[in-house]
Amino acid sequence: MNKMTMDLLTKICDKCGGRCCYYARPPLTEERISILIENGVTFDEIMFREHRMLDCKSTGFCIGYKDGRCRIQQVKPETCVAGPFTFDICDGKLEIYLKKERICDLVAFLKSDRAAYDEQFELAVQNIRNLVRALPPEELQSVCRVEEPDTVKVAEYPLEEVFNNDRRD
Numbered sequence: 001m002n003k004m005t006m007d008l009l010t011k012i013c014d015k016c017g018g019r020c021c022y023y024a025r026p027p028l029t030e031e032r033i034s035i036l037i038e039n040g041v042t043f044d045e046i047m048f049r050e051h052r053m054l055d056c057k058s059t060g061f062c063i064g065y066k067d068g069r070c071r072i073q074q075v076k077p078e079t080c081v082a083g084p085f086t087f088d089i090c091d092g093k094l095e096i097y098l099k100k101e102r103i104c105d106l107v108a109f110l111k112s113d114r115a116a117y118d119e120q121f122e123l124a125v126q127n128i129r130n131l132v133r134a135l136p137p138e139e140l141q142s143v144c145r146v147e148e149p150d151t152v153k154v155a156e157y158p159l160e161e162v163f164n165n166d167r168r169d
Protein backbone atom coordinates (compact mmCIF):
# COMPACT_ATOMS: atom_id res chain seq x y z
CA MET A 1 0.00 0.00 0.00
CA ASN A 2 1.47 3.38 -0.91
CA LYS A 3 2.26 5.90 1.82
CA MET A 4 -0.54 8.30 0.84
CA THR A 5 -3.20 5.56 1.12
CA MET A 6 -1.67 4.29 4.36
CA ASP A 7 -1.74 7.82 5.84
CA LEU A 8 -5.36 8.21 4.80
CA LEU A 9 -6.32 4.91 6.43
CA THR A 10 -4.50 5.93 9.61
CA LYS A 11 -6.34 9.27 9.62
CA ILE A 12 -9.71 7.53 9.28
CA CYS A 13 -8.82 5.18 12.18
CA ASP A 14 -7.58 8.09 14.34
CA LYS A 15 -10.91 9.90 13.91
CA CYS A 16 -13.07 6.91 14.82
CA GLY A 17 -12.30 6.81 18.55
CA GLY A 18 -11.29 3.15 18.63
CA ARG A 19 -14.65 1.46 18.13
CA CYS A 20 -12.96 -1.78 17.02
CA CYS A 21 -10.71 -1.68 20.11
CA TYR A 22 -13.67 -1.53 22.52
CA TYR A 23 -14.14 -4.96 24.11
CA ALA A 24 -12.12 -6.29 21.15
CA ARG A 25 -10.34 -9.12 22.98
CA PRO A 26 -8.34 -10.27 19.92
CA PRO A 27 -7.34 -13.96 20.02
CA LEU A 28 -3.68 -14.79 20.57
CA THR A 29 -1.49 -17.61 19.35
CA GLU A 30 1.50 -18.88 21.32
CA GLU A 31 3.81 -17.02 18.95
CA ARG A 32 1.84 -13.76 19.20
CA ILE A 33 1.99 -13.92 23.00
CA SER A 34 5.79 -14.22 22.85
CA ILE A 35 6.02 -11.27 20.46
CA LEU A 36 3.73 -9.15 22.63
CA ILE A 37 5.66 -9.99 25.81
CA GLU A 38 8.90 -9.04 24.04
CA ASN A 39 7.24 -5.72 23.21
CA GLY A 40 6.15 -4.72 26.67
CA VAL A 41 2.79 -6.46 27.13
CA THR A 42 2.60 -8.28 30.48
CA PHE A 43 1.04 -11.65 31.30
CA ASP A 44 -1.51 -9.78 33.43
CA GLU A 45 -2.79 -8.17 30.25
CA ILE A 46 -3.55 -11.52 28.63
CA MET A 47 -6.68 -13.50 29.43
CA PHE A 48 -6.37 -17.28 29.51
CA ARG A 49 -9.90 -18.60 28.93
CA GLU A 50 -11.34 -21.01 26.34
CA HIS A 51 -8.92 -19.23 24.07
CA ARG A 52 -6.14 -16.77 24.82
CA MET A 53 -6.89 -13.10 24.17
CA LEU A 54 -5.75 -9.57 24.94
CA ASP A 55 -7.61 -8.18 27.93
CA CYS A 56 -9.52 -4.90 28.20
CA LYS A 57 -9.07 -2.09 30.70
CA SER A 58 -11.86 -1.16 33.11
CA THR A 59 -13.01 1.37 30.47
CA GLY A 60 -13.71 -1.49 28.06
CA PHE A 61 -10.93 -0.46 25.68
CA CYS A 62 -8.23 -2.97 24.77
CA ILE A 63 -5.10 -2.78 26.91
CA GLY A 64 -3.27 -1.83 23.71
CA TYR A 65 -5.38 1.27 23.19
CA LYS A 66 -3.76 4.46 24.45
CA ASP A 67 -4.30 8.14 23.63
CA GLY A 68 -6.58 7.31 20.72
CA ARG A 69 -4.20 4.84 19.08
CA CYS A 70 -2.92 1.28 19.23
CA ARG A 71 0.34 1.41 21.21
CA ILE A 72 1.34 -2.00 19.85
CA GLN A 73 0.55 -1.22 16.22
CA GLN A 74 3.70 -2.92 14.84
CA VAL A 75 3.04 -6.21 16.62
CA LYS A 76 -0.74 -6.22 17.02
CA PRO A 77 -2.66 -9.52 16.77
CA GLU A 78 -3.69 -11.02 13.42
CA THR A 79 -7.38 -10.11 13.69
CA CYS A 80 -6.41 -6.46 14.31
CA VAL A 81 -4.19 -6.42 11.21
CA ALA A 82 -7.04 -8.01 9.24
CA GLY A 83 -9.65 -5.39 10.12
CA PRO A 84 -12.15 -4.38 8.85
CA PHE A 85 -12.18 -7.95 7.51
CA THR A 86 -13.03 -10.73 9.93
CA PHE A 87 -13.75 -14.46 9.69
CA ASP A 88 -15.75 -17.48 10.67
CA ILE A 89 -15.50 -21.21 10.00
CA CYS A 90 -18.59 -22.99 8.79
CA ASP A 91 -19.25 -26.27 6.92
CA GLY A 92 -15.55 -26.92 6.29
CA LYS A 93 -14.93 -23.47 4.89
CA LEU A 94 -13.02 -20.43 6.06
CA GLU A 95 -15.40 -17.53 5.50
CA ILE A 96 -14.14 -13.97 5.21
CA TYR A 97 -16.48 -11.17 6.26
CA LEU A 98 -16.32 -7.39 5.90
CA LYS A 99 -17.73 -5.11 8.57
CA LYS A 100 -20.64 -2.93 7.54
CA GLU A 101 -19.95 0.73 6.86
CA ARG A 102 -22.06 1.83 9.81
CA ILE A 103 -19.63 0.23 12.28
CA CYS A 104 -16.32 1.02 10.53
CA ASP A 105 -15.42 4.16 8.61
CA LEU A 106 -12.62 2.36 6.78
CA VAL A 107 -15.10 0.28 4.83
CA ALA A 108 -16.52 3.13 2.74
CA PHE A 109 -13.00 4.21 1.84
CA LEU A 110 -11.89 0.70 0.87
CA LYS A 111 -15.00 0.26 -1.28
CA SER A 112 -14.15 3.48 -3.12
CA ASP A 113 -10.53 2.43 -3.84
CA ARG A 114 -10.26 -1.00 -5.49
CA ALA A 115 -6.47 -1.21 -5.16
CA ALA A 116 -6.56 -0.40 -1.45
CA TYR A 117 -9.42 -2.87 -0.93
CA ASP A 118 -7.53 -5.66 -2.70
CA GLU A 119 -4.36 -4.98 -0.75
CA GLN A 120 -6.10 -4.96 2.62
CA PHE A 121 -8.11 -8.05 1.67
CA GLU A 122 -4.93 -9.98 0.80
CA LEU A 123 -3.27 -8.89 4.05
CA ALA A 124 -6.36 -9.86 6.01
CA VAL A 125 -6.69 -13.31 4.43
CA GLN A 126 -3.00 -14.05 5.00
CA ASN A 127 -3.20 -13.05 8.66
CA ILE A 128 -6.44 -14.94 9.23
CA ARG A 129 -4.99 -18.04 7.57
CA ASN A 130 -1.92 -17.83 9.82
CA LEU A 131 -4.12 -17.48 12.88
CA VAL A 132 -6.42 -20.36 11.92
CA ARG A 133 -3.45 -22.65 11.31
CA ALA A 134 -1.65 -21.69 14.52
CA LEU A 135 -4.50 -21.91 17.04
CA PRO A 136 -5.20 -25.23 18.73
CA PRO A 137 -8.54 -26.62 17.37
CA GLU A 138 -10.45 -26.10 20.61
CA GLU A 139 -9.28 -22.47 20.82
CA LEU A 140 -10.25 -21.90 17.19
CA GLN A 141 -13.73 -23.24 17.95
CA SER A 142 -13.98 -20.87 20.88
CA VAL A 143 -12.90 -17.89 18.73
CA CYS A 144 -15.56 -18.78 16.16
CA ARG A 145 -18.26 -18.77 18.84
CA VAL A 146 -17.72 -15.02 19.33
CA GLU A 147 -20.58 -13.24 17.54
CA GLU A 148 -19.59 -10.71 14.88
CA PRO A 149 -22.78 -8.87 13.93
CA ASP A 150 -22.96 -6.22 11.20
CA THR A 151 -20.69 -8.05 8.77
CA VAL A 152 -21.16 -9.32 5.21
CA LYS A 153 -19.50 -12.39 3.71
CA VAL A 154 -17.10 -11.47 0.90
CA ALA A 155 -15.15 -14.70 0.27
CA GLU A 156 -14.74 -18.30 1.33
CA TYR A 157 -12.01 -20.94 1.05
CA PRO A 158 -12.11 -24.70 1.66
CA LEU A 159 -10.44 -25.40 5.01
CA GLU A 160 -8.20 -28.08 3.49
CA GLU A 161 -6.73 -25.35 1.28
CA VAL A 162 -6.15 -23.14 4.33
CA PHE A 163 -4.20 -25.88 6.06
CA ASN A 164 -2.14 -26.61 2.97
CA ASN A 165 1.07 -24.71 3.65
CA ASP A 166 2.12 -24.87 0.02
CA ARG A 167 -0.59 -22.53 -1.15
CA ARG A 168 -0.25 -18.72 -1.09
CA ASP A 169 2.44 -18.58 1.63
Ligand code: SF4
Pocket (backbone or CB within 6 Å): 020, 021, 022, 024, 025, 026, 054, 062, 063, 064, 065, 066, 069, 070, 071, 072, 073, 076, 077, 080
Ligand atom coordinates in the same frame (compact mmCIF):
# COMPACT_ATOMS: atom_id res chain seq x y z
S1 SF4 B 1 -4.27 -4.63 19.82
FE1 SF4 B 1 -4.38 -2.53 19.10
S2 SF4 B 1 -5.70 -2.61 17.27
FE2 SF4 B 1 -6.01 -4.53 18.40
S3 SF4 B 1 -7.79 -4.19 19.70
FE3 SF4 B 1 -5.96 -3.71 20.92
S4 SF4 B 1 -5.61 -1.50 20.66
FE4 SF4 B 1 -7.04 -2.16 19.05
